[in-house]
Amino acid sequence: xxxxxxxxxxxxxxxxxxxxxxxxxxxxxxxxxxxxxxxxxxxxxxxxxxxxxxxxxxxxxxxxxxxxxxxxxxxxxxxxxxxxxxxxxxxxxxxxxxxxxxxxxxxxxxxxxxxxxxxxxxxxxxxxxxxxxxxxxxxxxxxxxxxxxxxxxxxxxxxxxxxxxxxxxxxxxxxxxxxxxxxxxxxxxxxxxxxxxxxxxxxxxxxxxxxxxxxxxxxxxxxxxxxxxxxxx
Amino acid sequence: xxxxxxxxxxxxxxxxxxxxxxxxxxxxxxxxxxxxxxxxxxxxxxxxxxxxxxxxxxxxxxxxxxxxxxxxxxxxxxxxxxxxxxxxxxxxxxxxxxxxxxxxxxxxxxxxxxxxxxxxxxxxxxxxxxxxxxxxxxxxxxxxxxxxxxxxxxxxxxxxxxxxxxxxxxxxxxxxxxxxxxxxxxxxxxxxxxxxxxxxxxxxxxxxxxxxxxxxxxxxxxxxxxxxxxxxxxxxxxxxxxxxxxxxxxxxxxxxxxxxxxxxxxxxxxxxxxxxxxxxxxxxxxxxxxxxxxxxxxxxxxxxxxxxxxxxxxxxxxxxxxxxxxxxxxxxxxxxxxxxxxxxxxxxxxxxxxxxxxxxxxxxxxxxxxxxxxxxxxxxxxxxxxxxxxxxxxxxxxxxxxxxxxxxxxxxxxxxxxxxxxxxxxxxxxxxxxxxxxxxxxxxxxxxxxxxxxxxxxxxxxxxxxxxxxxxxxxxxxxxxxxxxxxx
Numbered sequence: 001x002x003x004x005x006x007x008x009x010x011x012x013x014x015x016x017x018x019x020x021x022x023x024x025x026x027x028x029x030x031x032x033x034x035x036x037x038x039x040x041x042x043x044x045x046x047x048x049x050x051x052x053x054x055x056x057x058x059x060x061x062x063x064x065x066x067x068x069x070x071x072x073x074x075x076x077x078x079x080x081x082x083x084x085x086x087x088x089x090x091x092x093x094x095x096x097x098x099x100x101x102x103x104x105x106x107x108x109x110x111x112x113x114x115x116x117x118x119x120x121x122x123x124x125x126x127x128x129x130x131x132x133x134x135x136x137x138x139x140x141x142x143x144x145x146x147x148x149x150x151x152x153x154x155x156x157x158x159x160x161x162x163x164x165x166x167x168x169x170x171x172x173x174x175x176x177x178x179x180x181x182x183x184x185x186x187x188x189x190x191x192x193x194x195x196x197x198x199x200x201x202x203x204x205x206x207x208x209x210x211x212x213x214x215x216x217x218x219x220x221x222x223x224x225x226x227x228x229x230x231x232x233x
Numbered sequence: 234x235x236x237x238x239x240x241x242x243x244x245x246x247x248x249x250x251x252x253x254x255x256x257x258x259x260x261x262x263x264x265x266x267x268x269x270x271x272x273x274x275x276x277x278x279x280x281x282x283x284x285x286x287x288x289x290x291x292x293x294x295x296x297x298x299x300x301x302x303x304x305x306x307x308x309x310x311x312x313x314x315x316x317x318x319x320x321x322x323x324x325x326x327x328x329x330x331x332x333x334x335x336x337x338x339x340x341x342x343x344x345x346x347x348x349x350x351x352x353x354x355x356x357x358x359x360x361x362x363x364x365x366x367x368x369x370x371x372x373x374x375x376x377x378x379x380x381x382x383x384x385x386x387x388x389x390x391x392x393x394x395x396x397x398x399x400x401x402x403x404x405x406x407x408x409x410x411x412x413x414x415x416x417x418x419x420x421x422x423x424x425x426x427x428x429x430x431x432x433x434x435x436x437x438x439x440x441x442x443x444x445x446x447x448x449x450x451x452x453x454x455x456x457x458x459x460x461x462x463x464x465x466x467x468x469x470x471x472x473x474x475x476x477x478x479x480x481x482x483x484x485x486x487x488x489x490x491x492x493x494x495x496x497x498x499x500x501x502x503x504x505x506x507x508x509x510x511x512x513x514x515x516x517x518x519x520x521x522x523x524x525x526x527x528x529x530x531x532x533x534x535x536x537x538x539x540x541x542x543x544x545x546x547x548x549x550x551x552x553x554x555x556x557x558x559x560x561x562x563x564x565x566x567x568x569x570x571x572x573x574x575x576x577x578x579x580x581x582x583x584x585x586x587x588x589x590x591x592x593x594x595x596x597x598x599x600x601x602x603x604x605x606x607x608x609x610x611x612x613x614x615x616x617x618x619x620x621x622x623x624x625x626x627x628x629x630x631x632x633x634x635x636x637x638x639x640x641x642x643x644x645x646x647x648x649x650x651x652x653x654x655x656x657x658x659x660x661x662x663x664x665x666x667x668x669x670x671x672x673x674x675x676x677x678x679x680x681x682x683x684x685x686x687x688x689x690x691x692x693x694x695x696x697x698x699x700x701x702x703x704x705x706x707x708x709x710x711x712x713x714x715x716x717x718x719x720x721x
Contacts (some may be wrong), residue, residue, distance in 0.1 A: 011324075017248075034468075038528070064293050065493055093409045100344070100345070104344050104345055104347065105339070105344065105347075105348035106326075106341060107326060107328035107339070108326035108328075108341060140331070140332065141283075142331075143330050143331050143332050143337075143348065143350070144326075144328055144329065144331055149328070152329070152529065156539065
């Protein structure tokens, strides 16, 4: 009952206020300390209906951010991704945490976000959860897929409907380059996704190009509707 | 056998450094033509395959020039990290590993250096020894040593020669680094490889240029998280203790600077890193101004050899702190008041343009106090461990561009500011241990030009540590006087 818990992010001991309730209900939710929780910036206020970005007065059009307006005006991309939901603002703290998680390979950090991911997904209707895959090369380097890890630790079953055929060194490419890139995914089992509502999972939504590529090929292969969830935006 | 003190200052149950034996021991194939580049890269190191960009690695393993070790081992159900020595169950985590296809445990304690998991193999050079070229005139330092420094220098030199373990206990401002120069020179000339290890990156950054200047003809490598010269072998290395995790049986002598300066109790981990990084027969010099209780007891019982320098190089005594009751400082600060006696102390120094450091027990209390003190003078700033501008702010104070700094214990060591006066606010607080208070007092009167200054403990009830700290300084001054190391 008095087992010391450490914060998964900063490794400091989690101060849990002991109450009578704890005798009856084991409270297992304290994966991170209040300090780290405070450094996570939940996306709030008025947000883009399409991609969750926090909207500014000047840069919007009918509730969409200008990036999404651009996507939806492009006949090549219109209508594939129904909406993206993101949990947190991609601030310095989250940048550092995600870098440790996926580049250093600290899988345990996925669990720090598990309860947030699980809670959000509970309110999103879907038939199949599909993690954005890594290429074989990147998978061998990292040892796990960070998108899948986020879903797994949240207790969710995933289905690997996609295969990545191109390298994902996205961060070094411009928006134009990312969009123009030929399709980077392949659908593995079209029968399974036919007519299904699919929820894609990834760690970060940057330009939205990865998720839209995935949504496009899934829809073209017969999926009914595509939504996505990312940790950061 | 020498009494290995390093293994004593961890918990008594801690076993000495243990390294899982290589999977298979392959005899050296003398006909094999080994790669000198790989030898340089791996000599004295223990690295992940990702850290070894050589295609010929496997050939060297097969021919007995490189040994391989499992990254994690399991003993009685407990995991153990071969690289960092972590065996704390909460610092291991299992994940579905795509490399081995299993649920694979990994070490979270050293994850920032790349993941060591159950299916990871660590590599180390076990072929011919790498030799450094050491010119005869390796040391160019021309300063002179005080009497106390000279005696200590001779003792350190002989300890390195005879592979002893030695506590080098010298007061703040004794000139410890200069004392090491002769010992380092002698060791280098006899073909030894040395390392100065410290828990703090700040100390590496401060020491490395001084050593490069004193030993300009050899490679001095400086290692800390994010440093560049990570894979160049050097006869003299300055490293954070953390970076020592990447070494194995590399050094003939390790000098641990600020041996008590760990931000948290990392004793076991330090012990492990040092034991692994040094050779089986090697010297260990433990350098500090404030040895731990355990070390002092071992010294008193003659289980640990020691050499002391109780006086500063400028032959003036260390200023003795004075204690002043200031009432309930915490409540007063919460109510947006500076305790009057403290305000007066600060204003006097602002008027006389004496630079000040005000130590606070926590970041929270300090941040509460900052706006209040800025009403006395807008130039006053605050620093803490996560402050990216820490260095600039300290430099501003040193160069007289700001009148003073509010700080947490982060500035208790390694800071030299001429003419400084220091106050500790809430000095009875638990973070102000005897050694912290001795170090804080050691910031004052360091330069030969201004060898005096005041140190004031403002408290709401004296603590034992405050009293002990004052006794500690008095004791050192007295020893110095008895040994004729003081002029006044």
